[in-house]
Structures are given as C-alpha cells and as structure tokens.
Amino acid sequence: xxxxxxxxxxxxxxxxxxxxxxxxxxxxxxxxxxxxxxxxxxxxxxxxxxxxxxxxxxxxxxxxxxxxxxxxxxxxxxxxxxx
Amino acid sequence: xxxxxxxxxxxxxxxxxxxxxxxxxxxxxxxxxxxxxxxxxxxxxxxxxxxxxxxxxxxxxxxxxxxxxxxxxxxxxxxxxxxxxxxxxxxxxxxxxxxxxxxxxxxxxxxxxxxxxxxxxxxxxxxxxxxxxxxxxxxxxxxxxxxxxxxxxxxxxxxxxxxxxxxxxxxxxxxxxxxxxxxxxxxxxxxxxxxxxxxxxxxxxxxxxxxxxxxxxxxxxxxxxxxxxxxxxxxxxxxxxxxxxxxxxxxxxxxxxxxxxxxxxxxxxxxxxxxxxxxxxxxxxxxxxxxxxxxxxxxxxxxxxxxxxxxxxxxxxxxxxxxxxxxxxxxxxxxxxxxxxxxxxxxxxxxxxxxxxxxxxxxxxxxxxxxxxxxxxxxxxxxxxxxxxxxxxxxxxxxx
Numbered sequence: 001x002x003x004x005x006x007x008x009x010x011x012x013x014x015x016x017x018x019x020x021x022x023x024x025x026x027x028x029x030x031x032x033x034x035x036x037x038x039x040x041x042x043x044x045x046x047x048x049x050x051x052x053x054x055x056x057x058x059x060x061x062x063x064x065x066x067x068x069x070x071x072x073x074x075x076x077x078x079x080x081x082x083x
Numbered sequence: 084x085x086x087x088x089x090x091x092x093x094x095x096x097x098x099x100x101x102x103x104x105x106x107x108x109x110x111x112x113x114x115x116x117x118x119x120x121x122x123x124x125x126x127x128x129x130x131x132x133x134x135x136x137x138x139x140x141x142x143x144x145x146x147x148x149x150x151x152x153x154x155x156x157x158x159x160x161x162x163x164x165x166x167x168x169x170x171x172x173x174x175x176x177x178x179x180x181x182x183x184x185x186x187x188x189x190x191x192x193x194x195x196x197x198x199x200x201x202x203x204x205x206x207x208x209x210x211x212x213x214x215x216x217x218x219x220x221x222x223x224x225x226x227x228x229x230x231x232x233x234x235x236x237x238x239x240x241x242x243x244x245x246x247x248x249x250x251x252x253x254x255x256x257x258x259x260x261x262x263x264x265x266x267x268x269x270x271x272x273x274x275x276x277x278x279x280x281x282x283x284x285x286x287x288x289x290x291x292x293x294x295x296x297x298x299x300x301x302x303x304x305x306x307x308x309x310x311x312x313x314x315x316x317x318x319x320x321x322x323x324x325x326x327x328x329x330x331x332x333x334x335x336x337x338x339x340x341x342x343x344x345x346x347x348x349x350x351x352x353x354x355x356x357x358x359x360x361x362x363x364x365x366x367x368x369x370x371x372x373x374x375x376x377x378x379x380x381x382x383x384x385x386x387x388x389x390x391x392x393x394x395x396x397x398x399x400x401x402x403x404x405x406x407x408x409x410x411x412x413x414x415x416x417x418x419x420x421x422x423x424x425x426x427x428x429x430x431x432x433x434x435x436x437x438x439x440x441x442x443x444x445x446x447x448x449x450x451x452x453x454x455x456x457x458x459x460x461x462x463x464x465x466x467x468x469x470x471x472x473x474x475x476x477x478x479x480x481x482x483x
Contacts, residue, residue: 040447043240047246056237056250058235059237060235
C-alpha cells in the first residue's frame, strides 16, 4: 500500500501534462480556479488517475474535491479501504 | 441586492460580441410557414430543412394529421391531469400498445417529453447505494436524470468499451449498477458499439438502459434502433425513446420486458407530477408508430440520402464527425464559433437550415453544423443542399 507522499508524487506526475499554464502546483492548488480546467480536462485527468490507482472517483466525490491535497486525501482513503 | 443573474454575464458578453458583427442570431430563428417536413419559409425565404430530426418525415402524413384532428374533436384539446389521476384516456393506452407492438416488448410507459422519460426512469430506478455508469458524451437529459436522483455517478470515455469494462470491474460486485448508453450520439451522429458494451455490462451484473432517440424508425430491420441492428435488444433492460424525432410529434417513452416495470408508474415523479400528453398528440403518435413499422422503403431512401450527403460534403473538402455515414445525422466540423456562425448564416441566405451546435452541448469544445436528413428529402433536394454548402463554404473560406 503506497503512502501519502508516494500518492502525492504520482498525482503530480499525472497532473503535469494537463498543466498547460505552467502553474507551480502545491497541495493547495485548486483545479477550477488555479489550473483553470474545464470539465473535459477534469474528465481526462480523472480517468488517468483512476487507471493509475485502480480506483473509481465518482462524480459525486469529484464535486467535493477542489484542491490537489483533497484529491490525494481521497486517493489515500480509496486505496486504504481496498487494503 | 445581489443580482442572481450576474453569473450569466460571460455568456451575455459572448452573444453580444457575436451579434455586433451583424450576424443573424443562430438561436432565434422563426419559421413563418412550414410547407412540408423538408421545406419552411424563414425570413420570407423558401428554406430547405436539414436540421429538424424529422427523420421519417411523418409530420404532414395525411393519416397522422387526420388522427390528430379526430382526437381533438372526440376528446378535446387537453387532459388537464396526471396519468395516474384523470389524465389517462383511451389514446394513451393505444399509443402504449403501439409501442409494445413496435418493439415487441411487454411494457411501455409514455411521458410528456423524451427529456422527462430519461429524467424519470434514471432518477427513479438508481438509488443512493447504486451506481450509474454512463458515457461522457451522454445527452443532457441523462445527466439531469442523474442529478435528480442520488446514485453514485461514474462516467467513462466516449464509446470506449475497455474504459467501461474497467470501471464496472472496480465497482463492488454486489452493488446495483445501471449502465446508460445511447444508440446514436446526436452531436457527431456516431453509433455506439452496443454489442460489446452490453456484453461487458451483463458480465458485470449491470442492468442496461439505451436511449434510442436518434435511431427509432430508421436503424434496425424493424426500426427498433441500434440495439436491434447489433442483435442485443433482448439483453437490454430499458429502451428510452421520443416522439419528437422519427414519430414526428412530442412525447417520450420507456419500453421494457422487466416483470415489475408497471410499478414505475406510481413511483416515478416526472411521470406522476405533470399533465399527460394532449389527446391529439397521442393519437398522431400512435398512428405514426404503426406506420413506421412498415417503412422499409423509406428507411432505404434515408440511408441513400445520408450516404450521398456524407460523400458529397467530403468531396467538397468539409471535415465531418464520422469517417463513414453511421446514422441520419451528419456533423460538419467548424474551426471555431465565429466561423461556424458565419457559415450557418451563409447557408441560411442560400436557403438551407442546419443546427449550429457549440459547447457545452458538443464534445471536446467543438463547433458543429449538424445536419439531420429526412426520408422525404428528394434526390434533387440533396443535390441542391450540396450546391448550397459549396457556395456558403467558399463565401466563408471554409473550403477552397
């Protein structure tokens, strides 16, 4: 089971190809406001995250996730619960 | 006071900027007269209709019109009531029987619009603990059905069987699952690989709902849609459809063989809490559906029209949404909204109406000129249409 730091690092790696504005990403970076992603970019990024971590991030969960840190927290929970 | 409409300012500005250039508003066209399923008078000019979804051209069918007039005389102008109270007339039962016969299915439930059929069925059958797995490019009514209910929503990449399969396998095996697909996707006119998608859905223990709004009457040997054409109609749990396209009136429906289907009439809020369709509408729908059962010649002619328009537009140098014609929708890709709006207006001046489609309704931020063919477009009209595209395309520098 990967620890939080590993999950964060992998998330940053997957995020980079979509970081068209070259924003300096931290845990506080917000997907909509800071990265200015539209809904299609979000869907593509989420699909890649889901495949990498072998999880499902439902649209209901996505609505609660605003920042990179919150996404990492969600991934920690999702990969944890799978054991 | 905080003005709640401030949030629409960016859209207001975009519209104003577009209209300031002197363009006709593409979302404000008025048809002053409608002469037939393929011709109307717009701004005083005879205009060929190529963006109406009137696939089978039933809107002026003499039998259909006569049935509507008779129902107006016999049953009045409206029901003023819900289907479950005073709003079920003989005509509503008759149109449901026509649907059962058309699809060879046990149950049919008619809604006041196709939008409400998706809204009602999807929000009602998938509960809080259940999952809805849907194609990213699903129609707004499917997304709104998800939003009205409280199921867990899982989207997958458009028409990607592997993406669907992977997500189904990641979900808890015991959880309730509804896979929502469309036969024909209305923006690009592409067809779903239903055979493979239904197979992986069934293997994962999911129920399957297919929206066949854009294929009814036209695709499949009996016009039952893409499910029929790909041989999986028996494995599909629910088919959603509409009367506002091939049937040529307004209304929506769900057909199913599920033994407990009838209970949905009591628990489906968009069915219960609205007035039923007027008697004239259900009478025209029932007559039209029965005529569509026996329309193989019209289906063949519509395919011919679709193939000819697709090949002709390609030859002129337009980029199209699909490599091959897959349905009666042909989407012409525009480089941006400004060019799309200019081309739309140039076509209107030529005497041709198509749909201008733009984000967020379109996938991947595309601007499209969406053409939907009719079985009653004559060979001459298709030729005329191609001539108009050539002239308008050159005038706006879309083609050389």
